[in-house]
Amino acid sequence: MSTAKFGRFGTAHQTSWDWRAAANFIGGGTGSALLALTVLVSLPGAADGPLALIALAFIGAGLACVWMEIGRPWRAFNVLFHPQTSWMTREAYIAALIVVLFAASFVTGAAPASFAAGLAALLFLYAQARILRAARGIPAWREPAVVPLIIATGLVEGMSVLVLVQIVRGGATGWALALLFALVAGRGLAWTRYRSALLASDAPRSTRATLETMHRSLLFAGTAAPLVAAAIGVVAPGTVAVMGTVAALAALGAGWHAKFLLVVRAAQVQGYALGNKLRRGHPLAAR
Amino acid sequence: MTRYVMVADLNRCVGCQTCTAACKHTNATPPGVQWRKVLDIEMGEYPEVERLFMPVGCQHCSDPPCMEVCPSTATGRRDDGIVTIDYELCIGCSYCAVACPYQARYKVETPRFSYGDTPTDTEAIRFDPGRIGVAQKCTFCADRIDAGLARGLTPGLDPDATPACANACIANALTFGDLEDPDSNVSKLLGEKTWFRMHEELGTDPGFYYLWDEK
Numbered sequence: 001m002s003t004a005k006f007g008r009f010g011t012a013h014q015t016s017w018d019w020r021a022a023a024n025f026i027g028g029g030t031g032s033a034l035l036a037l038t039v040l041v042s043l044p045g046a047a048d049g050p051l052a053l054i055a056l057a058f059i060g061a062g063l064a065c066v067w068m069e070i071g072r073p074w075r076a077f078n079v080l081f082h083p084q085t086s087w088m089t090r091e092a093y094i095a096a097l098i099v100v101l102f103a104a105s106f107v108t109g110a111a112p113a114s115f116a117a118g119l120a121a122l123l124f125l126y127a128q129a130r131i132l133r134a135a136r137g138i139p140a141w142r143e144p145a146v147v148p149l150i151i152a153t154g155l156v157e158g159m160s161v162l163v164l165v166q167i168v169r170g171g172a173t174g175w176a177l178a179l180l181f182a183l184v185a186g187r188g189l190a191w192t193r194y195r196s197a198l199l200a201s202d203a204p205r206s207t208r209a210t211l212e213t214m215h216r217s218l219l220f221a222g223t224a225a226p227l228v229a230a231a232i233g234v235v236a237p238g239t240v241a242v243m244g245t246v247a248a249l250a251a252l253g254a255g256w257h258a259k260f261l262l263v264v265r266a267a268q269v270q271g272y273a274l275g276n277k278l279r280r281g282h283p284l285a286a287r
Numbered sequence: 288m289t290r291y292v293m294v295a296d297l298n299r300c301v302g303c304q305t306c307t308a309a310c311k312h313t314n315a316t317p318p319g320v321q322w323r324k325v326l327d328i329e330m331g332e333y334p335e336v337e338r339l340f341m342p343v344g345c346q347h348c349s350d351p352p353c354m355e356v357c358p359s360t361a362t363g364r365r366d367d368g369i370v371t372i373d374y375e376l377c378i379g380c381s382y383c384a385v386a387c388p389y390q391a392r393y394k395v396e397t398p399r400f401s402y403g404d405t406p407t408d409t410e411a412i413r414f415d416p417g418r419i420g421v422a423q424k425c426t427f428c429a430d431r432i433d434a435g436l437a438r439g440l441t442p443g444l445d446p447d448a449t450p451a452c453a454n455a456c457i458a459n460a461l462t463f464g465d466l467e468d469p470d471s472n473v474s475k476l477l478g479e480k481t482w483f484r485m486h487e488e489l490g491t492d493p494g495f496y497y498l499w500d501e502k
Contacts, residue, residue: 071379
């Protein structure tokens with residue numbers, strides 16, 4: 001082991017969270033954003049039922065994956081014990097709230113319940129972003145810019161699925177592609193901000209290497225391709241179905257790939273270090 | 288108030304791993320799990336190379352990230368500063384493991400023994416199924432401290448009230464005691480020598496102090 005005197009050493013890849021955790025961020029992000037956007041495009045009425053069910057299926061699949069990862073699955077309800085500070089607990093409560101509100105909307109057809117479910121879905125997306133942010137042992141996750149990145153990525157994924165479903169139903173519009181265009185551009189900015197912040201930090205070398213893989217994927221497949229395809233679809237309405245499919249698949253695939261890499265590959269642990277602030281005197285003397 | 292902390296003198300530590308062995312013996316941790324271990328560090332480029340040994344483990348932070356993120360409240364912090372895990376509450380989500388900046392947490396999914404699938408006699412007696420599938424880490428030998436206190440002993444001074452690693456250290460490099468007591472052994476050491484704490488910039492307020500007289 002060779003290191004600069006005050007540099008970190010002993011960094012290693014975290015093995016605590018694997019593809020199942022990544023699947024929770026992928027499914028949860030896609031589903032929650034899809035639900036929120038479905039509510040948005042259905043206003044002032046209640047959300048489209050089948051689309052909302054697809055959204056719930058994404059969220060449920062993500063949570064099922066993370067349930068398969070925990071060491072004591074039959075104690076899963078203990079996850080609800082710490083809403084005071086744990087974003088994982090909050091995520092679980094919000095997921096339950098989404099189900100209740102959607103059920104109320106589905107049974108009664110009440111638009112306010114649907115609207116509330118959409119807002120709860122956005123909260124769920126935010127909670128997922130904060131889960132990563134709170135992991136202080138992983139430099140790639142604790143970076144504050146990860147929050148807008150996860151939210152922006154989720155919104156793009158949700159919008160991509162919405163566009164694909166609309167295309168299958170034969171109802172895709174230029175407006176939907178325009179919204180996808182805007183969200184993809186927003187994600188590009190969030191990614192640029194996150195990447196710059198992480199490169200300026202003392203993130204481990206392996207994290208930086210993974211960051212470059214993510215950058216290539218998000219830049220070309222995740223941003224440039226969907227922007228061009230969506231723009232063509234908007235200006236040439238006859239191509240909406242084809243260009244929409246290209247834009248949505250590219251944006252969706254790159255987003256899922258980036259999240260997988262972020263959770264599974266970029267997550268190097270903090271490592272150890274000598275403190276660079278040698279002090280003398282009792283630690284409590286300054287009190 | 289009491290805050291138990293560990294002081295590790297890097298100028299004294301010889302890297303013998305006796306603390307590691309004492310911890311494993313006391314806490315019956317399986318292969319691959321080291322609540323206390325000593326890093327062997329080489330720094331710099333030849334010929335300007337330095338080597339030192341650094342004991343690490345749970346830092347018993349006063350603002351523990353593991354406790355903040357724990358969704359089940361399995362991770363707690365006692366009034367004396369010791370960070371604990373309730374194995375009956377823990378769901379084994381490992382969120383604490385990714386939140387800990389000190390790589391101090393472990394999760395063992397299936398029973399592990401030193402020689403394959405068959406435990407030795409000692410391992411069979413001391414195997415704790417409650418630790419399977421949940422997070423585990425250094426406890427500062429809290430049960431030993433509590434038992435010692437109940438007998439009127441002083442943690443850090445009396446071996447029967449002191450963590451096994453500090454008891455076992457052959458170089459007197461590990462010292463345990465109450466930071467809030469100005470007359471404690473750890474207070475005296477920290478008052479006399481230069482020290483640092485690891486990753487202080489993360490705001491964890493760790494309870495593990497490293498004495499280092501940089502030469």
